[in-house]
Amino acid sequence: MKLFFKIQTISLILMMVLSSCSNDENSDGLPYNNINEFKVEHEGKQIYGKIEGATIELNWPYNAQLPATLKPSIVLSEKASVLPLSGAEIDPVKVTTYKVKAEDGSEKTYTLKINYLQPIINVEGVETPIEASFRHDYTIFGEGFSKNKNENKVSLVAEDGSKEYPLSIDEAQVLNDNGYADRLKIVMPKKEDMPAGSYKLKVVYGNRSVTTKKVYFNVKDLKLPYITIPESMISEIEGVRCIVLNSNEKHELKGENFEAFGGASQIFFTWRTPTSQGSDSSELTVVNSNSIQFEKSDWVDANKLYQRAYIDYRGEKNVRISVYLRDNAGNLVGVYFK
Numbered sequence: 001m002k003l004f005f006k007i008q009t010i011s012l013i014l015m016m017v018l019s020s021c022s023n024d025e026n027s028d029g030l031p032y033n034n035i036n037e038f039k040v041e042h043e044g045k046q047i048y049g050k051i052e053g054a055t056i057e058l059n060w061p062y063n064a065q066l067p068a069t070l071k072p073s074i075v076l077s078e079k080a081s082v083l084p085l086s087g088a089e090i091d092p093v094k095v096t097t098y099k100v101k102a103e104d105g106s107e108k109t110y111t112l113k114i115n116y117l118q119p120i121i122n123v124e125g126v127e128t129p130i131e132a133s134f135r136h137d138y139t140i141f142g143e144g145f146s147k148n149k150n151e152n153k154v155s156l157v158a159e160d161g162s163k164e165y166p167l168s169i170d171e172a173q174v175l176n177d178n179g180y181a182d183r184l185k186i187v188m189p190k191k192e193d194m195p196a197g198s199y200k201l202k203v204v205y206g207n208r209s210v211t212t213k214k215v216y217f218n219v220k221d222l223k224l225p226y227i228t229i230p231e232s233m234i235s236e237i238e239g240v241r242c243i244v245l246n247s248n249e250k251h252e253l254k255g256e257n258f259e260a261f262g263g264a265s266q267i268f269f270t271w272r273t274p275t276s277q278g279s280d281s282s283e284l285t286v287v288n289s290n291s292i293q294f295e296k297s298d299w300v301d302a303n304k305l306y307q308r309a310y311i312d313y314r315g316e317k318n319v320r321i322s323v324y325l326r327d328n329a330g331n332l333v334g335v336y337f338k
Contacts, residue, residue, distance in 0.1 A: 029103030032077030035110055040072050049112070056098075056110050062118030066092055066207050072112075079103040116207045119144050119180070123203055129215045133222035134191040137170055140216075145181040146205045147172055154186050156199035159215055164202065165194045188219065196220050229253060 038049035038056050042064060049056040049072075060066055074086035082100045090096045090112075098110040121144035132138060146152050149172040156165045167186045175182040184203070201216035202209065230253075233243050 029105070030077070030079050031102050031104045031106055033080050033100040033102035033106055033108040034077045035074055035082070035098065035100060036077065037075035038072055038112075040070050042067070051110075054108065054110050056112045057115060058112065059115045059117055060207065062116070062206060064206070066114075066116075074098070076100060077102065118206045118208055121145060121203060121205055121208045121210050123201060123210055123212055123216075125212060125214065126216060129198065129218045131222070132188055132217045132219045134188050134194075134196075134219065137185055137187045138217075139173075139183050139185050140201065140203075141183050142203070143178075143180065143182055144205065144208065145172055145184055145203065147174060147179075147181045149184070151205060152181075152184060153204040154184060155202045155204075156194070156217060156219070157202050157211060159198045159200065165189060165199075191221060194219070 035051055035056065038051060038058070040047045040049075040058065047058060047060065049058040068091075069089040070092050071087050071089055074082055076082055076086075077100075080100055080102050082098055084090060084096070084098065092114055096112045098112065100108045100110065102108075121142065123140060123142040130138065140154070149169045152169055152172060154167045154169055156167060158164070167189065169184055170187055171185040172181040173183040173185065174180075196219050198215045199217045199219060200212045200214070202211040229243060234241055236242070
């Protein structure tokens with residue numbers, strides 16, 4: 001009986017020792033809680049984050065649109081775990097922190113910082129809002145626009161911020177070639193697409209967006225002059241529809257809304273060659289409120305084809321109104337001088 005008791009006691013002691021050893025092994029796990037690699041796949045390319053201390057810096061390419069969500073791929077220390085999980089969607093606009101837990105239970109927190117490499121875009125302000133009209137084009141000045149017009153987005157924002165109306169972009173122009181465009185030529189919507197009113201200007205390119213603090217355009221249903229060109233005056237030269245003007249000829253064009261000139265007696269007919277930055281002008285006389293007459297005295301080289309023409313009005317208030325010469329179908333017509 002005493003021998004049996006001794007054997008039971010020894011067995012119990014051995015079990016306690018073994019149990020104690022097992023617990024010691026569990027609490028002595030790996031203490032590593034590091035993020036060893038952080039990357040995001042975008043359009044087939046891998047963008048790697050730079051890990052320094054408790055910060056992960058992800059430099060996002062300037063010419064890549066930042067998506068609504070990201071799915072980072074994360075490589076951890078052996079037997080460590082992380083939240084949010086590797087491959088989990090995150091919002092790149094919000095601050096995201098990752099908590100890494102080692103096997104021994106110790107934790108480390110990382111903060112993700114996304115750097116936008118794209119320069120800030122800027123729109124030059126105006127002292128007084130530009131008086132604009134439907135369907136007419138205007139040039140806005142600034143910096144940091146894309147040289148590819150299709151990568152820019154321009155819109156008008158109602159003064160109270162309630163609605164936004166997109167504008168079409170006719171051209172992105174480069175004044176100082178620093179890799180970006182400095183000017184955007186925009187076209188106002190049709191009257192049916194947007195109400196008249198006061199609007200701020202908004203420009204978006206890539207990850208950058210800017211909205212003017214003050215009203216940029218006062219869009220009105222202005223009755224600007226419009227010229228109608230008789231079909232009899234139009235010829236086709238080298239595949240371009242043109243007005244052919246012969247020396248010592250007088251021409252009279254009908255139109256609409258010439259009363260906008262405010263009784264001015266003269267306006268100027270201006271043109272430009274495809275290869276020249278200069279321009280010439282001829283005098284036009286307002287015959288009546290809806291008709292003008294013009295005569296060219298200094299005729300240019302007959303071999304030059306002039307592809308674009310418009311009227312520049314210089315009134316008493318130094319207001320400039322441009323009107324493109326169009327045929328009855330609304331097509332832009334070039335000018336060819338003989």
